[in-house]
Amino acid sequence: MPINQDYLGRTFPASAPYEVSRVKIAEFADAIGDPNPVYRDRAAARAAGHVDVIAPPTFAIVISAAAGSSVITDHELGLNYAMVVHGEQRFEYSRPVTAGDVVTAQATITDIKAAGRNTLLTTRTEIRTVEGEHVCTAISTLVERGSAA
């Protein structure tokens, strides 16, 4: 089934507030195999100029996925997730995601286009603290294989 073109330009509601915890950051750092102490040790993070432990750069995907899941599971959009691979990913940071942040993520579908037999879906997700401070913008292109006519 082709992706529903009516979704181009649509902005989804902001996600529920997500509280960034030290435990989750450490779990993520373990999962990517990165032993850097600024992801685990508050004293090391403070020595590097942060208020608390920071998250690895790609941790922002965990937060943007909270908003992205509303895109992926929207049945009227018509995305077949088993046929989806990641095409491109880009992050623009105002500062590192930091333990104690309470953030929301809001996704907008900025492009839907065919590339051969595939369909490319690009979303731009703004991650801000609940106080309104911009932390990171995540731009994701997903590739749905074989869905274009």
Add this chain to the structure above:
Amino acid sequence: MSGQVSYDEVEAGQELAAARYPVTRLSLVRYCGASGDFNVIHWNERIAKSVGLPDVIAHGMFTMAQAGRYVTDWAGPGSAVVEFGVRFSSPVVVPDDGTGAAIDVSGTIEEKLDGNRVVLALTARSAGTKVLTRARAVVRLP
């Protein structure tokens, strides 16, 4: 982990030491849990093959995370990643053979910008195939 590099000591064109990061089926299962991305193509060989993939493949974001680690290890704790972008050009295929796969990352300082920022051009290969293209990080150095 390296020490701390400073903006004044680096030059455009400078090549950074390469690094190799292993990836096994266990890595992917852990990454599924930590990231919340349980797409079956990252842990179920039967379904991965049924949708036309050669085998289970790593999350693109796992590969990007290794490139991110490469950048932050080089830049040191006093630096900040300002921008980071990649294109996933080919999947990292992770066989269930007791060894798994490896991601080889290398980088070059492509450009020095104002504001103590540098542009790193990154290359990532697995089994000799480029798995990331257009991989760039902009880092602010002390």
